Amino acid sequence: MIWAVIFGMGILVFLNRYVFLEPRLPVRLSSNARQFLGFAVPGMLTAICGPIVFMPDKQLNLQWDNPYLLSSLVAIGLVLYTRNTLLSMLLSMAVFFLLRWWL
Amino acid sequence: MPLSLATAPWGLLAGSMAIEANLTPLQGQGLSSIVFAGAAQLVAIGMLKGGAGVFSILLTTLLLTSQHLLYGMSMRSVISPLPGRWRIGLGFLLTDELFALTSQHDRQQFNRWYALGVGLTFYIAWNLFTLAGIVLGSSIPGLEHLGLDFSIAATFIALITPVVRNVPTVVCVAVSLFCSVLFSYWQWGSALVLSGLAGMTAGFVCNKLYRERT
Numbered sequence: 450m451i452w453a454v455i456f457g458m459g460i461l462v463f464l465n466r467y468v469f470l471e472p473r474l475p476v477r478l479s480s481n482a483r484q485f486l487g488f489a490v491p492g493m494l495t496a497i498c499g500p501i502v503f504m505p506d507k508q509l510n511l512q513w514d515n516p517y518l519l520s521s522l523v524a525i526g527l528v529l530y531t532r533n534t535l536l537s538m539l540l541s542m543a544v545f546f547l548l549r550w551w552l
Numbered sequence: 553m554p555l556s557l558a559t560a561p562w563g564l565l566a567g568s569m570a571i572e573a574n575l576t577p578l579q580g581q582g583l584s585s586i587v588f589a590g591a592a593q594l595v596a597i598g599m600l601k602g603g604a605g606v607f608s609i610l611l612t613t614l615l616l617t618s619q620h621l622l623y624g625m626s627m628r629s630v631i632s633p634l635p636g637r638w639r640i641g642l643g644f645l646l647t648d649e650l651f652a653l654t655s656q657h658d659r660q661q662f663n664r665w666y667a668l669g670v671g672l673t674f675y676i677a678w679n680l681f682t683l684a685g686i687v688l689g690s691s692i693p694g695l696e697h698l699g700l701d702f703s704i705a706a707t708f709i710a711l712i713t714p715v716v717r718n719v720p721t722v723v724c725v726a727v728s729l730f731c732s733v734l735f736s737y738w739q740w741g742s743a744l745v746l747s748g749l750a751g752m753t754a755g756f757v758c759n760k761l762y763r764e765r766t
Binding site: 450451452453454455456457458459461462463465466467468469470471472476481482483484485486487488489490491492493494495496497498499500501502503504505509516517520521524525528529532534535537538541542545 | 555558561575579582583586587588589591592593596600606609610613614617618619620621622623624625626627628631632633639640642643644646648651652655701702703704705706707708709710711712713714715716720721724725728729730731732733736737743744745747748749751752753755756759
């Protein structure tokens with residue numbers, strides 16, 4: 450039963466990823482569609498982050514002692530200041546674990 | 553390349569949660585090597601633990617991973633002319649991270665070997681960290697309360713922030729962020745993809761208006 454779930458999920462995820470890469474699928478992308486898809490990175494990745502940052506433990510948390518929120522702000526600040534993706538990521542994670550331990 | 557380090561906490565989490573939910577180590581590893589989709593894996597493990605049915609797990613997976621449809625669509629112009637082996641290989645490896653790293657490349661800049669290298673690195677790292685998670689999860693209980701999920705937010709923030717250079721993108725991010733929190737608060741199953749689409753639509757409309765004025 451669990452193996453059925455695993456293989457079923459594997460197939461679904463692969464189809465999701467592959468279907469538009471298939472050249473025989475008759476889809477032509479208009480310039481509008483291309484512009485729309487240009488917003489895919491900021492749009493989708495932000496949507497993934499939102500609940501993680503604002504709703505730890507599935508509860509809306511807008512308090513200043515929410516370590517997720519504080520460390521995210523630190524991460525944004527670091528990227529803007531250093532322009533270094535990896536450094537900002539690692540430093541903000543360090544800040545996060547410090548805050549969790551401290552708050 | 554070093555971005556694959558950021559999958560560490562997620563992989564650890566996926567591995568240790570699988571053990572926590574009474575999956576066998578082989579099943580835990582199977583999830584990572586066959587499904588290879590972080591968020592969907594974690595949710596599915598949670599649902600298995602809660603005793604959900606096969607159908608509802610598969611439906612949730614479909615909704616949670618439907619952002620890959622958008623990735624596929626936007627990579628179509630560079631990947632679909634490649635031979636079948638490449639399409640299937642890169643299709644399997646097309647994750648959030650790979651998309652974020654290669655989507656800005658047009659047909660001239662796109663290098664299939666680079667994409668394959670990045671994709672495989674993520675795949676191997678993900679599976680190694682899952683294995684580590686399985687081992688640790690079998691010996692140390694309570695690993696999932698450490699807040700490892702922040703690493704994914706940190707990665708994505710670091711990837712998004714440099715992209716936000718103009719007003720339409722700011723609008724896109726703001727709408728997407730607001731909707732994702734609101735829809736998750738309402739516990740919609742498809743919160744993620746709907747808010748992503750809302751953000752993209754907002755950015756697109758704003759882009760149109762912006763261009764017409766100038």
